Amino acid sequence: MRRSNLDDLHLFAAVARERSFTRAAARLGLSPSALSHAMRGLEERLGVRLLQRTTRSVAPTVAGERLLARLAPALHEIDAGLADLAEARAEPSGTVRVTTFGYIAQTILEPRLPRFLLDHPAIEVEIHIAQELTDIVASGFDAGIRFGDTVERDMVAVRVGPDLRTVVVGTPGYFERFAPPETPADLARHRCLCHRLASAGGLLPWEFERDGREVQVRVTGPLIADDDGGLALAAVRAGAGLGYMMEESVASDIASGRLVQVLDDWCPPFSGCHLYHPSRRQTPPALRALIDALRWRGPLR
Incomplete structure (x- = not known):
């Protein structure tokens, strides 16, 4: 498409929406006569009348209405694309x-x-x-x-x-006193460090999964905290009980042998x-x- 046609189609859409050369010209920053001249040139190049003119009004013809219906979404996408470029050039604020x-x-x-x-x-x-x-x-x-x-x-x-993955950990000294759990059900015999959501009130269950089977265990123990795990982790490191921790939070403890991970095959990533x-x-x-x-x-x- 010739550049002049694209420019004039944009002008046509403005006139068709405003139904006035005067109002459209004011919005576009042109004179009414220049706008009218551009529309006559577009109609001549396309070989079809797009606007019905009277002494008091301007309205799209049937052909003009059809063109406007197809043209409006395309012009909107062009304007949106130009706006995106302007935003990209400007510093976000x-x-x-x-x-x-x-x-x-x-x-x-x-x-x-x-x-x-x-x-x-x-x-x-x-x-x-x-x-x-x-x-x-x-x-x-x-x-x-x-x-x-x-x-x-x-x-x-x-x-x-x-x-991410949550894991169950305890100190070597803790496991000298208590046999490591082999299944989530074994946690009932252990001292577990619990977490509570302040808004919910109840204790959060420890969640496990293996071979498509999901298990939630309501554990009990010597500490209940509603922080983000700092107090529970300190208690775990001291040997006060088992903790249900984000793996990356205790990765260095596990690597050094300070903590021992159990129930590994029940703790898939999520x-x-x-x-x-x-x-x-x-x-x-x-x-x-x-x-x-x-x-x-x-x-x-």
Whole structure:
């Protein structure tokens, strides 16, 4: 298509919507006579009348209506593409509100967020730490970060971390006093360090799976905490009981022999951390920049 035709089609759409050369010309920054001349030239090149003119009004002909119906979505996509380019050239700015919980704040945000803030000085990030799941739309958050299997399906989810695993660990000294459990049911005979969600009130079960069989165990023990595992981990390292921990939190303890892992074949990996946000046609530039900074691209090589 000739460039002049594309330009004139854009002018035609404006006249057809406004149904006035004067109003369309004012919106486009042209004179009414120049706009009218451009429309006559377009009609001559296409060989069809697109606008019905009277002394008081302008309206699309039947052919003009058909053209406008096909043309409007295409022009909208062109305008949207140009707007995206303008946003890409500009420095993203504004506030991004994110809800997550302590473990993810420590393992995902602490290593990456400071660099993001330095790279994007015009963006302000507000982090809300809460153990319970939050309705991000109702609560006014732009995004949340949670384990992938807890994200609602109507959300757009972007992986920001690897698959994870919870493991059961205790000290060698603890296992000198108590025989290691061979199945999840054996945990009933052990001192387990428990975790409670502050909002839910009840103790969180320890979850296991093997050969497609899922098992939840309600454990008991000498400690109940609603923090993100720091107190329980300290108690485990002291030999006070068994802990149900994120594997990466105790990987160095296991490697050094300070802690011993049990029930390994009952602890498969699960979907890791995902940033999620409502499905929308246009993601705000500041949120888009944060997503790009946090997106999981695999282990650093």
